[in-house]
Amino acid sequence: MMYPDRQDFESPSQAGKRAHIAMPVEILKRSAELHAAAVSCMSGSAPTDHPRVISAYQCSLMSVEHAAGAIALLTIGMPNAAMALFRPQFETLIRGVWLLEAADEKWVRQYHEPPSEESSRAADMAPGVKLMFDELLKLEDPRVKGIVVHLDEYRAQSLRALSSLTHGGMHPMSRSGTGYPMTLVDNVVRCANGLVCYAAQMAALISTDAEANMVLVGGLHQDFRDCLPGMMDTA
Template sequence: MTEEEKLSATLDRTAQLHEAVAAHVDRIIPCPEKRFVVSFQAGILSLEHAMGALVLIDNGLFASGIALVRPQFETLVRGIWLLYGATEEWVDKLSEPLTVNSARQANEGPSLSEMLKKLDSSKVQPQLVDQLKQFHEVAWKALCSYTHGGIHPLSRTLTGYPAPLATDALRNSNALVSITAQLVSILSGDPENMHPIRKLYVDFADCLPLVPPPVQA
């Protein structure tokens, strides 16, 4: 199989993964507490960014598609932080209706690195935190370059985008999708909702990087 054929196959399988996750998420109702609801909203937004990345890459808009993996990751981390690491004050701030004042206060929140550090001392699974930190260490600088029009997208504009780069970007995005599906399932409060997620890791192993499946909810 050529690299272009691998990319085409990954695009098809990624679309199927999104369909499977969407069908699962549509059945999830988060616990009614404010913390659970706002974390759920962050998870849904992360999945939206992932779908945007898929559509853009599938249409050859590689720079824009890869750039969306950054907010996909950031929103996922924020959702996990809201569940496990945020103070009640921050949960309240990020649950308020959007106004000039609420937007200003929310913009004063912790950075991504600070949220990841906070999760280190939280009740979240160490395995999950390690996955997030590894992704941050490996991909963050390149994703920032794509987001801000740095050397990565400028250089690729001249040389083109090799198929393996787009395939790897999709696989990384898919890893975040699977973690987000795990988060959304946890927010339901029903451990039974984790069973379909474990199955996702098996059924879609061909379009995921080598990440361990979820453990206990």
């Protein structure tokens, strides 16, 4: 599909700065391939029939969907809209871990209720990221603790910036004029790809054949090392 000529809705000064918004094509291409491979893995990871597990599985799929949407938007030159999706990608993944491991049963049931006025009121009172982490960090189970600590480190390093990008703060406002540096886009995309792998891992671990599905997730790490955190080109 052809995207409309940006000249149709840009001022001349904005058009002159368009070069600053050029996206790193190769990592976007590889990221899209990673996301497709992750969804393929997750589609084959049938979740066990339990409300907590089904909630976590749905959250993992939604998290990857946010990441895939962000990559699609970056590819067509809409970085502000793309950046706004990385926080919900992260929060949806955290909510899945929380619903699986730490949420009170009333919340697990609530997330399975059909939309209604009552469920809308309940949604307004649902725990936010801080409270979910507070509850998750209390868990001593080593099966859970490792991933929660890693995700908490990501929160500490990135959440404030992601919030600004999501809610139209100063950061995206300034970038609208000057564009996003390649290094920033590269870093954000790699971190998002790491979260995609976490989502695929969660889906595998809660599936009816966790061992076989974790082998497939391990393949994601090997096949897409070039677009994951810590693997930046040295060229």
